[in-house]
Structures are given as structure tokens and as C-alpha cells.
Amino acid sequence: MSTAAILDTNVTSLVDRRLLHETVVSQLRDLIVQGALAPETKLNERVLAEKLGTSRTPLREAIKFLASEGLVELLPNRGAVVAALKPEKMKEVFVVLGALEALAGDLACRNATDADITEIRALHYHMLAHHARGELAQYFRYNQQIHIKLMECAGNATLVQVYRGLNAHVRRARYMANLSRERWDKAVREHEEILDALVRRDGVRLQGLLRDHLANKLVLVMEVLTAMQSGAAR
């Protein structure tokens, strides 16, 4: 699906009228994370506002909100652009995410209830099912849910919030990845081990597994980014 086609979709009808500008933030974030608005795209306020079915004011507020999250960059007197997706930045994000996931794994092993672990196991099997059928998008969905749920098991809402923010950056690259079957299988095996370590509540092992898992993700993302960069030279 082309960028234009996605942008042409008018989403006004879906807006829940009792909700607030959160809708605009959410829509705009999705456009950025899913790549409909490519990195370094200029955000024309008039055009975007029309597209999202509002006026410039709430749109501008949404842009400021996302600027604080780091998904858009503000250029004084020159508007805003979608944040660049530089390999260097991505490495930084992964280093921080590594520390956060390790922390979460450790805490989760101590604080997760049996019900939590059951829930993660359920998500895990959903993920396996989509992996078996080769449904990448659905696989990613459950994959994300597992990681988020693991974070939530740590019982630290602040940790979850920071994680989500940083993860949005990574997800942007994810949407461009074409996972080879080999790598995919490997990621799934890693998830098997992660689940196992959680069930045994082996915090030390879980930390290491999460670090490795993340390191592999980084390799994948870097390949995508460098391929993109060499492919679409500026």
C-alpha cells in the first residue's frame, strides 16, 4: 500500500466524539510508527489537519506532544518533521532498552503472579500460531504484547511508560523489516527460552536472555536501516 493511499483514508468517522485530542495524537503517532509518514517528512499543518478531520490547533498540540516523545522534531519557524531514523540513534535506543528490559525481567521474576505468567504463556502460544502460519503482522502484534506484559509484570508503571516511548522508535524500523524465515525461527526459539526462564523465575538468566534477544533485534534493525540508506540515497 502506498503512502498516498494510506493518507487518503479519512478516519474522521472513527473518532469517538467524547474523547479528546488524544485521538489526533494517537492517529498521528500511528501514521509515523507505521511508516505512512516517512522519517524526515515535513508535516504540513493545513494538509495534515484536513486529513485528520480537525483544524490546525489540535493538530499543533498533538505535534508538540509527539515532539516531547521524540517522534517529531520541531524546527523553529519552519514547522515540524518526522524524526529521522538514524542507525546511530537506533543503537542508542537499543542500549537503553536493554537496560530497561533487563530491569523488567529481574523485577518480573519476583513480582509476577501465576496468573500473569499464565497470560504471557497464552500470548506466547498465540504468537507461535501466527509464526506457524507465517502471519508476520499478527506475530509482531503478540510479540509486542508479550514484551509489554512482561514490563507490566515488573509492577512499575513508570518503567512501562518509558519503555513504550522508546519502543515506538524501534517499531518504526520494524515495519520495514522483511524477516527471513531463519531469523524468525531463531527469534521464536529465544522466546521459548524467555518464557521458560520466567516460569522458573530465574531473574539472572532472564536478564541475559532478554539482552541477547534485544541484541539480535538490533542487528536486524541495523540491516534494514543500512539497506534503506544505501538504497534511497539522498
Place this chain on the structure above:
Amino acid sequence: MSTAAILDTNVTSLVDRRLLHETVVSQLRDLIVQGALAPETKLNERVLAEKLGTSRTPLREAIKFLASEGLVELLPNRGAVVAALKPEKMKEVFVVLGALEALAGDLACRNATDADITEIRALHYHMLAHHARGELAQYFRYNQQIHIKLMECAGNATLVQVYRGLNAHVRRARYMANLSRERWDKAVREHEEILDALVRRDGVRLQGLLRDHLANKLVLVMEVLTAMQSGAAR
């Protein structure tokens, strides 16, 4: 100085005319961090805008920006309030900060240049001087600068950004603290050790020291918060 007195200070004259609404974000953040706008204070747009010498539009954009940072909370159709300062939240923040500082310490031991370490040593002696004179505010200033500089030595801009955001929450409580001489001396001794570990580039030891230092800070902050909570019952 009373809250009213701080708020009555009109800062319009200080505004750099070529800069944008960033000024408002910065001013509003300072008002919150330094406690002029107490936790859970309702932000009246008309009043605040007048106080800051702008109209509601840039103010609202600033509020959205700070909402993303977590310093203010948005209440749909009911405006915004300064984020609450709950002990539970503070514990969460410290746990995450602990992981981030530990990471930074480890990276800094590897990546810091000798010039970086010289700079931190200089900041350290400034801090000692203000400690000796009992100048708490100045002491805090250099203390903050040391921690920020340590973060920067890690060579990870994303890490610094996340750290700054979370640290703003902690600083809010800091401004209310009345450090006893005993605790203060202890904190300074810890900083001596931290500097020593950095000079020797002993990453493992530095991580531990930073964790302990942070744990002690948490104890202090918690005392302040519980005292506040019992003092000013709702």
C-alpha cells in the same frame, strides 16, 4: 518566598524574541520543578497565559508538551493539573533511574575521555566548596551537573534525554528537602568515592556506588514526601 510572589514575577521582558514557545515550556517546567506550581495545582489557562505574557494557544501547546514528559496530567474537558507527587510514583522513578545511572556509570568508565574526567573533577571541587560554605542551592546545582556530565560521558544522547525527563520529577521533591548536615556529609563522601571509581575506570564499582547513592537519595525524598503528606492532610 511565597508561591504568589514567585508567580507575580512577570518574565516577559526576559523573552528572547527570536525563540519560540520553547520559552513557555521552559518557564512552565521551572515553575513546576521548583515548586512554585505545587503538585495537583489546577492550571488555569487564562491566568497562566497572562502571567507568562502570552496567549492561551502557545500555553496550551506547552502544557501538552509537558504532559508528554509526565509533569502535568491532562483531564479531558477539565484542563490540566500539575502531576501529583506520590511516594509510590517516586519509588518507581528511582528504580528506573537506578538502572539508567548504573548503565551510564558502566559506559562512562569505558567512554569518558581524560578531559571529561578532569571536568567532572572540577565540578566536584566546586560542589565541595559550596558544601563547605553550607550553600545548599549551589551545592545542588553542581551535584546535578556532575550527574548530568557523567551521563553525557556515556556517549548516549538518548540515555541523557530519558534521564533528564525522569530526573525532573525527582528534582521537584528535592526543592522541598531540608538536608541535615549529617546526611549531607554522607552524600559528599559518596561523591568522593564515585569520582574515585570513575578515575580508576572501575565500572563495576561505580555501578554499585551509584546505586547506593541513589538509594540514599530515595530515602531522603521519601521522608520529605511522607512528612509533607502527614503535615498537609487532604
Place this chain on the structure above:
DNA sequence: CAACCAGTTTTTGTATGCAAATATGCTGAT
């Protein structure tokens, strides 16, 4: 006396208007 309801006021949320800054495009000169 408490609770509820209607009318009023205040406040928020969104749209629009306007001025300043920037981007664009044209003309002419080298």
C-alpha cells in the same frame, strides 16, 4: 437541613483571522 434542579458564569476545546517569517518563482544581468 440536605439534596436536587435550573439558570448563569466560567473554563475548556476548537476554529478562524492576521502578521511575521520562510519558501517559491520570476526577471535580468553576468
Place this chain on the structure above:
DNA sequence: ATCAGCATATTTGCATACAAAAACTGGTTG
């Protein structure tokens, strides 16, 4: 042909206007 310089058009940034929602008020009733 390229580039500088100027005029025009667009776009941003801020202020204001207006509508909808919430808070407040006072008065009535159970």
C-alpha cells in the same frame, strides 16, 4: 546557463472568537 535580487505565495506562529462542556449559584422542594 547560472545566479543574484526582488516580488509573490505559502506557511508558520500567535491571538482572538466562538461553541460546548463543566463549575458555580441560588432557590426550591422533599
